[in-house]
Amino acid sequence: MSATVSELVCYPIKGCVGHSLRTARMTSRGIEHDRAFMIVDENRSFRSQRSDPVLALIRPNIDGDTITLEHPEFGMVSAYIDLRSDAEEVTMFRRPLRGIDQGEDVAAWLSKLIGEHSRLVAVPPEFDRVTDGHVPGTAGFADSSAVHILSDTTLDALNSRLGHALPMNRFRPNIVVTGWESPHTEDLVREIAVGDSVLAYTKLAIRCPVTTVEQSRGERDGPEPLKTLATYRTARQKGVAFGAKFSVVQEGMLSVGDEVNVETWGASEL
Numbered sequence: 036m037s038a039t040v041s042e043l044v045c046y047p048i049k050g051c052v053g054h055s056l057r058t059a060r061m062t063s064r065g066i067e068h069d070r071a072f073m074i075v076d077e078n079r080s081f082r083s084q085r086s087d088p089v090l091a092l093i094r095p096n097i098d099g100d101t102i103t104l105e106h107p108e109f110g111m112v113s114a115y116i117d118l119r120s121d122a123e124e125v126t127m128f129r130r131p132l133r134g135i136d137q138g139e140d141v142a143a144w145l146s147k148l149i150g151e152h153s154r155l156v157a158v159p160p161e162f163d164r165v166t167d168g169h170v171p172g173t174a175g176f177a178d179s180s181a182v183h184i185l186s187d188t189t190l191d192a193l194n195s196r197l198g199h200a201l202p203m204n205r206f207r208p209n210i211v212v213t214g215w216e217s218p219h220t221e222d223l224v225r226e227i228a229v230g231d232s233v234l235a236y237t238k239l240a241i242r243c244p245v246t247t248v249e250q251s252r253g254e255r256d257g258p259e260p261l262k263t264l265a266t267y268r269t270a271r272q273k274g275v276a277f278g279a280k281f282s283v284v285q286e287g288m289l290s291v292g293d294e295v296n297v298e299t300w301g302a303s304e305l
Contacts, residue, residue, distance in 0.1 A: 038214035038295040040229060041187065046207065047097050048072040048104070048155070049176045050083045050090040050245075053207060058290040061232035063283050064158075064174050065181030066209055068097050073125070073134060073176040074145060077152040081127040081176070084245040087149055092253040104141065104155075112144040114155075122159040127176065134176075135159050168237025169225075172282025180237040180280035184210045184221045189278065192218035196263050204250045205260070206242075208278060212295050221279040225299040231287025239270055239304055240278035270305055 044053040045066045051074075060067040074082040074090065084090050094105045097116070105111040114137055122133035134156030136142075145153040158175045166172050166180050174181040185208035194200040203211060210229065212221065225236045242261060249256040264275040 038186075038212050040210055040289065040291050040293045040295060041213035042203070042208075042211035043289065043291055044207070044209055044211075045069045047095040047102070048074065048090075048093065049081065050074065050087070051093040051095050051104075052091065052250075053204070054096075056291075058288060060286075060288055061182075061230070061234075061283055062286055063172065063181070064162075065177060065283065069181075069209065070175040070177045071097075071158050072102065072137070073127070073156055074149075074153050075125050075134070075156055079123065079125045079134075079154075080129075081125065082149070082153060084248045085243060088248045088255055089149060089253045091248055091250045093148070102137070102141075104144065106148055109144065109148045112141055114138050114141045116157065118157060118160055123156075125156055128178075132164060132176070133159050133162065166237065166282060168280065168282065170235035170237055170282050170284065172235075172237065172284070174282075181283050182210060182234055182281040183208045183240055183278055184212060184224075184227075184234075184281060185240075185278035186212040186215045186218070186221055188215050189218045189221065193260055193263065193277070196267075197259060201260055202250070205246050205248075206278060207245070214295070219303070219305075222276070222303050222305065223300050224279065224297050225301040226284075226297070227281070228296040228298055230289025230293045231285070232283065232289050233285035233287075233298075234281035235284045236301065237280045237282050239272070239276035240280050241270060241272055241274040242277050243274070246277075268305065276305055
């Protein structure tokens with residue numbers, strides 16, 4: 036089952052637009068800059084497309100020590116990235132984390148766009164979050180593990196059951212794999228070498244209502260794909276599974292076109 040990387044995606048701000056990359060550096064926290072920032076509300080709790088689908092239209096860009104946010108109607112705002120100020124407590128899924136506030140200009144712009152008090156925070160340099168799963172690791176502000184892998188065969192199998200095909204960006208993977216003959220092969224991978232990096236399986240990706248947001252419009256688009264996934268992808272855990280999560284056990288560079296070499300296989304946990 037020869038397979039290659041067909042797409043690499045980094046999401047600098049949790050919940051916002053991702054960037055397709057030709058080459059990326061895989062760090063212990065995942066692709067460099069992935070979920071390095073997060074938008075929080077007045078209670079310093081994270082915002083996501085679950086409650087704020089408009090985040091899907093915010094396009095971030097990191098250029099050296101500057102971050103720029105752009106929206107088709109609200110224009111753009113830029114700020115110097117602050118990683119030196121004191122970190123404050125923020126929460127994600129009610130779990131305490133630490134984040135460095137990125138200033139008033141970005142906060143005012145986000146608050147106007149979202150319509151509620153919002154601020155941007157960054158992962159501090161000394162961030163020591165430990166993620167769970169079969170092989171624990173670390174991550175920035177990703178929901179759970181550092182890397183999300185999804186194959187095009189898996190998406191094709193879902194789209195064959197739907198009335199209309201959904202694009203890959205509905206599921207916001209970091210690595211898209213082409214070449215696996217069977218759908219959901221990523222469920223069976225336990226250790227995988229891609230480029231110079233090595234990743235280890237942590238858990239199935241349990242899907243949430245973010246998958247119902249049409250990314251090009253920043254609007255919810257009905258019950259799919261969760262309705263259809265529930266008919267054939269119900270997991271032992273609560274919810275439906277689609278894709279798999281991985282921790283980073285060896286850092287390194289990887290590129291689109293790299294071979295995906297599975298070192299160890301396991302049994303499905305569905």
